[in-house]
Amino acid sequence: MTDRPPLILILTMVMLVGLPSRPLLAQESTSVSGEIGQLGRGNDDRQIVATLAKTPRLAVQLLIDELRPVNETRILASEKEPEAEHVLWSIRALRYLTGGKDFCGRTRHEFDKSEFERNRKYWLYSRHRTCLSFFAMWPSRGTEYVAPQDAQNEIILKWRAWFKDQGASFDYKPLLNPKPEEWLW
Helix, strand or coil, X not given: CCCHHHHHHHHHHHHHHHCCHHHHHHHHHHHHHHHHHHXXXXXXXXXXXXXXXXXXXXXXXXXXXXXXXXCCCEECCCCCCHHHHHHHHHHHHHHHHCCCCCCCECCCCCCCCCHHHHHHHHHHHCCCCCCECCEEEECCCCEEEECCHHHHHHHHHHHHHHXXXXXXXXXXXXXXXXXXXXXXX
């Protein structure tokens, strides 16, 4: 016959040991969410991403929740589009925190012959060649081109599927002294 009082005592101790971590996790999540909410809104985005690198798994999970299609097709350096920039900086942060992981999507959009569309197509295909990046930057001009909505939706779904399948076991190693083209463009 087992001695029930020590068993109950042990189970109670195990449960109590786990309690203090829950409020800390909630505080950490709130703090990381606050940092993520500032991305692309005129703050020091690079510093925010560096802060997110301290809790990469949690940050990646919350960043993926921020992804949504962007209506803009081009954002000039002189323009202020905080909602769109927030999404683009969320993608940048995901690239950085996952060691450069990036997804691309296909589109049914037919790029026309205008100079704008030629440039947009060139830059969006420049990283992956056979499919489009969510966005791409023409660095010397600071112009950001955004993929058509169907490609954006596919990329968002790929990030979500990846995290669902591999997010918990992924070995998060943020980029170390990355070149801008590895995560910013």
